[in-house]
Amino acid sequence: MIPGQFDYVRPGNLDETLRILKDREGEAKILSGGYSLIPLLKLRLAQPGLLVDIQAVGGLDGIIRTDDDWRIGSRATHRSILEHAGLTAEHALIGDAASGIGDPQVRNWGTIGGSVAHADPGSDWPAVLLALRASVVVRSLDGERVLPARGFFLDTFQTGIEPTEVLTEIRIPHAAPRTGSAYEKLERRAGDFATVGVAAVLTLAADGSIAAAGVALTAVNDAPFAATDAEAALLGARPDNDAFATAAGAAAAQSKPVSDSHGPADYKLAMVREITARALRQAAARAHGA
Ligand SMILES: Cc1cc2nc3c(=O)[nH]c(=O)nc-3n(C[C@H](O)[C@H](O)[C@H](O)COP(=O)(O)OP(=O)(O)OC[C@H]3O[C@@H](n4cnc5c(N)ncnc54)[C@H](O)[C@@H]3O)c2cc1C
Structure with missing residues (x-):
């Protein structure tokens, strides 16, 4: 239950994060809430050379309503989503799902972006995003890609995210009347x-x-x-x-x-x-x- 050795960095912004992912491509792994990755490190099922801790990266944890959609930052926690009255009023299934994830500690630390990027075949958010026909936004030094959730979850623990990309946002279309x-x-x-x-x-x-x-x-x-x-x-x-x-x-x-x-x-x-x-x-x- 002791992880292998790894380097650790805590970049302060997204550009720095993207540069590190590019420079250390293939050996760097993002650390967000850590509630899926740290158990894997302890079991040595993941042995990255570098952990890129994105907790200090600003601007990734907002929940914003635009005219077209809801934009949920990848570092929004399960709890902050559960407590967003406007979002859960419009999309009740989001409140249903968030309330059933783990226990209060998991909901306080775990993030929607971590869950979606991890793509555990038993996790809750992916099904919600598929049913809502949401999109996943990823960024690299080459720019931004907006990926439909349908087509994003490729296989067990496999998604359309490239190793040099950060998942920045989930976009959920507004609900039609009725x-x-x-x-x-x-x-x-x-x-x-x-x-x-x-x-x-x-x-x-x-x-x-x-x-x-x-x-x-x-x-x-x-x-x-x-x-x-x-x-x-x-x-x-x-x-x-x-x-x-x-x-x-x-x-x-x-x-x-x-x-x-x-x-x-x-x-x-x-x-x-x-x-x-x-x-x-x-x-x-x-x-x-x-
Ligand atoms: C006891 C326990 C019970 C749980 N119960 C449930 C449950 O009932 N339902 C459920 O769905 N989940 C459950 N989980 C999982 C939990 O929701 C995790 O928090 C979540 O799956 C991962 O989010 P995280 O922020 O902790 O990600 P981390 O553990 O930090 O990262 C997970 C993976 O995603 C990658 N990653 C993280 N953020 C990004 C990003 N922004 N861009 C690109 N890659 C990224 C990491 O590199 C890593 O590979 C449980 C976990 C525990 C420990």
Whole structure:
């Protein structure tokens, strides 16, 4: 449980950070909250030559509303997101997800950017970003790239971020009228990683049918994924239990859970159906109230 040797720097601004990442490309690793990276260092599953601690880099922890979207700085903690009343009022699933991450200490230190960059297949934020069709903003000395969340989570612990890039911001489009959302997480004990996590976003048309749907799952595949077949099944349907059961079945068909300490694969598939239907019911109830 003792990490290998590494150098440590604490740059004071983003430009300095980017220069260090370029100069030490291949051996430098960003340290943000440290709640995923430090355990890996202790287990020697990660052995970087240099830790670039970005806690002193200013301007990365804001939560800003623009005319087009919400912009959440990569160093915004789970707690600061949970406590942002405007953001969670518009996108209720964000409050649902943030409140269920770890315990108060994890929520105080862990950051959304760290979670998204780490891309643990069981973490909560990736499913939320996929369902909301959010974008991830990364910067390097070559400039900025805006990457759609759909396509960003490539595989287990693998994303579209290059080693010389810093994740700076998450952008979330505003909710259309009559939109409701929910994140439902099945966990063995309070504070655990998900056994199954489902993010659902529904927009209702004026006639009450489903005009747009976002459904994404965590913990039941190599990477969090958008349940596109479930989304397609929902479009144009009435938001009722039959439609939700059909969509939940489609989400299960796209899931590939493995048996592990959270339970056997068959149990997880049954839970995908149950938790997906539950998230959709809650999203629809909130859309009716929106
Ligand atoms: C006990 C415990 C319980 C937890 N429970 C949950 C849970 O229920 N749900 C959940 O989703 N998560 C959970 N987590 C994980 C937690 O949310 C982490 O805080 C989060 O995944 C990583 O954020 P961090 O800021 O700590 O990142 P760090 O640990 O500092 O970094 C993680 C990785 O991301 C990279 N990185 C960090 N920031 C950036 C950036 N700005 N740009 C590019 N790369 C970056 C680092 O180089 C590293 O590879 C738990 C963790 C613990 C210890």
